[in-house]
Ligand code: UD1
């Protein structure tokens with residue numbers, strides 16, 4: 001089939017500079033959800049009709065398989081599909097989707113395409129409150145006669161609660177012919193795609209209607225209120241999928257996945273965590289409350305404690321991170337690493353069983369195994385112009401409040417005394433310290449307040 005995605009509408013009610021279809025839902029643009037679903041159906045041609053904010057839309061979608069049809073000015077849905085016609089293969093049917101109806105399921109569309117094999121099929125729903133939608137007008141025998149838009153409908157037609165979702169599948173060659181016959185003689189002075197239904201009926205084409213399994217599939221986004229409603233639905237779907245795969249969620253209503261979250265069995269996620277980009281939680285990993293994980297891999301059995309922030313990082317199996325830890329891009333932790341509160345790590349590799357349990361900054365460092373990084377230790381990796389690496393061998397013990405002024409190497413098994421400012425390499429298996437000698441002044445007296 002051909003697939004046409006209509007996305008030229010202005011989206012005035014979003015009150016935004018961003019074109020409507022680029023507003024993010026579950027971390028990606030609305031229209032990207034539709035494109036993703038469309039690709040599942042393996043269309044021969046995939047065409048996006050764009051208009052408002054066209055350049056921004058083109059620039060932000062990485063879609064080499066997409067044909068772009070500009071609609072300028074926007075004279076209605078029928079006019080929009082007309083712009084796509086030159087891109088469509090004549091011998092296969094055409095499926096119309098909306099760029100602002102992001103949660104439509106591929107299974108539903110397959111059902112619609114199947115129903116269109118004998119002619120034309122429309123996806124419809126019955127709504128308790130059909131206001132605003134085009135109504136499906138049926139003849140005495142119950143067949144579809146036409147679609148009438150709300151603004152053109154009579155009072156009696158407005159009572160009809162079966163509405164047009166806008167999603168339909170049609171025979172392409174006939175579609176071209178019908179579109180050519182549309183007029184804009186209606187309340188909105190637009191070329192309505194919905195008017196092709198009346199023409200198809202007149203031509204004796206079989207018209208079937210199909211319903212989605214759930215009404216949320218056909219919900220559109222016209223405002224930020226609706227966007228937020230759809231976000232909750234999308235997140236509930238994410239949560240359900242994860243739980244069905246064996247993930248335990250403290251509260252499925254307090255989970256936000258803005259990208260792809262892949263989980264092993266027996267993973268546990270506490271409340272109010274945000275997952276962005278591609279995150280992998282391996283078997284039995286646990287994420288405490290209020291954590292943000294972006295493009296991260298968390299090893300099996302690792303525990304991320306409350307309020308930790310992890311981005312572009314890998315955490316080894318059985319490691320314990322946080323609470324209040326920050327792993328910045330380029331952090332790679334081996335197995336059983338402990339990173340405690342107020343520890344920041346950037347662009348560093350830390351091998352198995354090393355610990356930095358309190359208040360430390362480790363940047364541009366390579367740290368061996370079983371290293372103990374004392375509280376208040378920092379790598380001075382930046383001289384104001386350039387960055388340098390710190391290399392710390394296996395089994396090193398770094399006393400509290402140590403500054404490692406990079407570039408510097410700490411040999412394996414070395415011990416650095418507390419308070420050391422290390423500016424030269426420290427030899428292996430040796431105590432190194434830089435510290436003013438402690439003195440005690442005998443007979444010294446505290447000053448007393450002067451008498452006036
Ligand atoms: C349309 C249908 C209506 C249906 C409703 C479902 C028509 C005439 N009416 O109404 O029967 O119940 O959708 O939501 O088709 N678009 C363009 N170019 C245009 C106009 C619209 O690309 O010139 C795109 C929009 O970006 C949007 C979609 O088409 O994705 C629907 O447009 P919208 O204005 O929301 O249609 P409605 O008037 O609500």
Ligand code: CA
Nearest residue numbers: 100220221222
């Ligand atoms: Ca609409």
